[in-house]
Amino acid sequence: MELKLYVDRLSQPSRAILIFCKANGIEFEEVKIDLAKHQHHSPEFAEVNPMKQVPAIAHGDFKLFESHAILIYLASAFPGVADHWYPADVRKRAKIHSVLDWHHSNLRRGSVGYIFNSAIAIAIGAPLNLEAAAEGEKLLSASLAKIESYWLQEDRPFLLGNEKPSIADLSLVCEVMQLEAADESERERILSPHKRILKWIEDTKNATAPYFDEIHSIMPLARENIKELKVQASKP
Amino acid sequence: MELKLYVDRLSQPSRAILIFCKANGIEFEEVKIDLAKHQHHSPEFAEVNPMKQVPAIAHGDFKLFESHAILIYLASAFPGVADHWYPADVRKRAKIHSVLDWHHSNLRRGSVGYIFNSAIAIAIGAPLNLEAAAEGEKLLSASLAKIESYWLQEDRPFLLGNEKPSIADLSLVCEVMQLEAADESERERILSPHKRILKWIEDTKNATAPYFDEIHSIMPLARENIKELKVQASKP
Numbered sequence: 001m002e003l004k005l006y007v008d009r010l011s012q013p014s015r016a017i018l019i020f021c022k023a024n025g026i027e028f029e030e031v032k033i034d035l036a037k038h039q040h041h042s043p044e045f046a047e048v049n050p051m052k053q054v055p056a057i058a059h060g061d062f063k064l065f066e067s068h069a070i071l072i073y074l075a076s077a078f079p080g081v082a083d084h085w086y087p088a089d090v091r092k093r094a095k096i097h098s099v100l101d102w103h104h105s106n107l108r109r110g111s112v113g114y115i116f117n118s119a120i121a122i123a124i125g126a127p128l129n130l131e132a133a134a135e136g137e138k139l140l141s142a143s144l145a146k147i148e149s150y151w152l153q154e155d156r157p158f159l160l161g162n163e164k165p166s167i168a169d170l171s172l173v174c175e176v177m178q179l180e181a182a183d184e185s186e187r188e189r190i191l192s193p194h195k196r197i198l199k200w201i202e203d204t205k206n207a208t209a210p211y212f213d214e215i216h217s218i219m220p221l222a223r224e225n226i227k228e229l230k231v232q233a234s235k236p
Numbered sequence: 237m238e239l240k241l242y243v244d245r246l247s248q249p250s251r252a253i254l255i256f257c258k259a260n261g262i263e264f265e266e267v268k269i270d271l272a273k274h275q276h277h278s279p280e281f282a283e284v285n286p287m288k289q290v291p292a293i294a295h296g297d298f299k300l301f302e303s304h305a306i307l308i309y310l311a312s313a314f315p316g317v318a319d320h321w322y323p324a325d326v327r328k329r330a331k332i333h334s335v336l337d338w339h340h341s342n343l344r345r346g347s348v349g350y351i352f353n354s355a356i357a358i359a360i361g362a363p364l365n366l367e368a369a370a371e372g373e374k375l376l377s378a379s380l381a382k383i384e385s386y387w388l389q390e391d392r393p394f395l396l397g398n399e400k401p402s403i404a405d406l407s408l409v410c411e412v413m414q415l416e417a418a419d420e421s422e423r424e425r426i427l428s429p430h431k432r433i434l435k436w437i438e439d440t441k442n443a444t445a446p447y448f449d450e451i452h453s454i455m456p457l458a459r460e461n462i463k464e465l466k467v468q469a470s471k472p
Contacts, residue, residue, distance in 0.1 A: 050386050051338065062327055069333035076326045090312045091298055097305035102287065104340035150286050 001060040003028040006048055008035045009218040010123070010181075012111075013067030014055040016174040020071055020167065022211040024081045036124050068100045071167040084164035095160050099151060099168040103175070106146065110139030111175050114190075119181045122229045123222065141190065147172070148196045157203040165207045173204040180219035181226060237296040239264040242284055244271045245454040246356070246417075248347075249303030250291040252410040256307055256403065258447040260317045272360050304336045307403040320400035331396050335387060335404040339411070342382065346375030347411050350426075355417045358465045359458065377426065383408070384432045393439040401443045409440040416455035417462060 005021065005028050007014035021028050033039045033054045040052045049056035049065040056065040059077070064070055075086035087093050113136020117129040153161035158169050176197060179187045191198060205212040241257065241264050243250035257264050269275045269290045276288045285292035285301040292301040295313070300306055311322035323329050349372020353365040389397035394405050412433060415423045427434060441448040 051382075064330050064334055066334045066337035068337050069330055072333055073326065073330040076329075090309065093312075094300055094305055094309040097308055098300055098302045101302035101304050101336075101340070104337070105345075109341075146287075 002058075004031050004058045005029070006031045006033050006045065006054055006056045006058070008033050008040075008054050009215060010035060010120070010222055011054050012174045012178045013171065015177070015215045016067060016167075016170045017055050017057075017070055017074070018215045019174070019208050019211045020074060020085070020170055022215070023208045024074075024078065024085070026074060026078050026081075038124075068103075068167070068171060071171065075167060082164070084162065084166060086167050092160075096166050096168050099159055100171060103168075103172055106139065107143040107172055107175055110136050110141070110143050111178055112136065114140045115178050115181055118186070119223075119226045120178075122233065123181075123226050137190065144176070144191075144194045144197055147200075148194055152196050152200060157200065158207075159200075165204055169200070169204050170208070173201055176201060177216055177219065180216065181222045183223070183227070238294075240267050240294045241265070242267045242269050242281065242290055242292045242294070244269055244276075244290050245451060246271060246359070246458055247290050248410045248414045249407065251413070251451045252303060252403075252406045253291050253293070253306055253310070254451045255410070255444050255447045256310060256321070256406055258451070259444045260310075260314065260321070262310060262314050262317075274360075304339075304403070304407060307407065311403060318400070320398065320402060322403050328396075332402050332404050335395055336407060339404075339408055342375065343379040343408055343411055346372050346377070346379050347414055348372065350376045351414050351417055354422070355419075355459075355462045356414075358469065359417075359462050373426065380412070380427075380430045380433055383436075384430055388432050388436060393436065394443075395436075401440055405436070405440050406444070409437055412437060413452055413455065416452065417458045419459070419463070 003021075003026065005014075005017055007018060007030060009015055009018070018030065020026075033045055035054065039045060040049075040054055045056075046052060048058060048063055051065060053065065055067055055070060056063065057070050057073075058064075059073075064073055072086060075081045086096065114133050115136075117136060118133035119128075121128050147159075151159045156162060158165050159172070160166070160168070162169075176191075179190060182190075239257075239262065241250075241253055243254060243266060245251055245254070254266065256262075269281055271290065275281060276285075276290055281292075282288060284294060284299055287301060289301065291303055291306060292299065293306050293309075295309075300309055308322060311317045322332065350369050351372075353372060354369035355364075357364050383395075387395045392398060394401050395408070396402070396404070398405075412427075415426060418426075
């Protein structure tokens with residue numbers, strides 16, 4: 001049964017799903033839904049995801065959207081996915097759900113508020129909003145601090161004191177990686193106070209090599225494109 | 237092994253968990269964390285949930301927060317919970333995760349933005365913010381419309397075309413019920429265009445009787461209290 005991933009690599013949850021499939025040997029067809037060309041608003045894509053957002057998947061005739069639901073489905077429906085990604089144990093699984101739910105209203109909301117309004121918007125033809133970006137940055141920085149002080153326990157490399165990554169590490173790290181779309185100095189300003197976050201990104205990258213870098217290779221291109229668009233927008 | 241629920245019935249996800257346990261014959265001790273008295277900021281409660289939010293649970297020495305993670309855990313860890321609440325089938329389960337994930341950035345965000353800033357805030361000593369409330373109402377109304385047009389399929393009573401409720405129905409309906417804290421005319425204005433939402437509330441209430449009404453009996457009291465606080469606040 002064929003698996004199609006409807007994604008744009010510029011979308012952080014799209015990248016999490018692409019890396020998950022590659023790291024677990026799950027075969028798929030990548031269907032690019034180009035956000036900059038507003039392809040997520042096409043009638044064809046509305047058949048896949050009526051909410052008009054990426055990522056979404058079709059597995060045979062089964063359609064699904066929302067990236068955490070997709071990651072859980074892929075980990076459950078495909079044999080051969082190692083247990084550490086989404087443990088069968090009810091309590092270990094519950095803790096992963098807790099991280100993923102927390103993510104929505106904290107790291108995700110802060111990160112999107114910051115990076116969309118300060119950078120990504122211009123790449124998809126929407127206006128920048130520096131006030132909303134500043135508001136997002138506050139929640140983003142508070143969330144990064146909370147990950148360091150609580151979710152990354154003791155000296156273990158991954159969330160929840162784990163020695164190997166789960167779908168929660170992949171989802172949250174791909175979110176933090178969206179800061180690659182910002183100017184280097186901005187990313188440095190926001191991330192450099194968080195040494196454990198930087199190590200966690202490295203550990204997740206190493207655990208999913210070479211796919212993490214392969215899927216994220218779009219980010220420097222996106223950053224240069226956004227810089228150029230900002231220069232053009234500032235010309236009278 | 238004892239189950240403790242750390243809740244305030246004024247919190248919509250707290251009510252969802254209370255109703256779930258009662259409807260499924262799960263025994264528990266209800267530990268009230270009074271939000272109006274800022275008990276969620278106490279050092280004792282931080283030991284249960286370092287994020288300082290209700291609901292949270294302790295099941296023996298296992299602690300968990302985030303209401304969706306809790307509902308999934310309870311449905312999985314306690315024998316005797318009927319399958320319709322959280323189906324074992326991987327695809328049915330995936331669809332429920334999809335609703336629950338969608339909820340965070342849509343109905344939940346809109347509802348909290350509206351009702352907290354227009355009503356609940358005053359009950360816990362925080363300022364009202366009518367601009368933020370109006371912003372929340374937009375997303376709330378769009379989310380209610382999306383539930384009617386997409387998640388409530390055909391003429392079935394529950395989300396995803398189901399004949400019996402899942403944890404997603406309970407979570408989302410309890411969120412909509414938070415509008416009981418608003419003035420009756422405000423609630424009428426927001427909900428009356430959404431006839432299927434009103435029927436869905438009734439169906440969920442009937443499926444979990446008598447516990448739904450029992451746990452929601454706090455809401456008219458909260459509404460009257462908020463009205464009174466608003467009157468006091470408007471006096472010079």
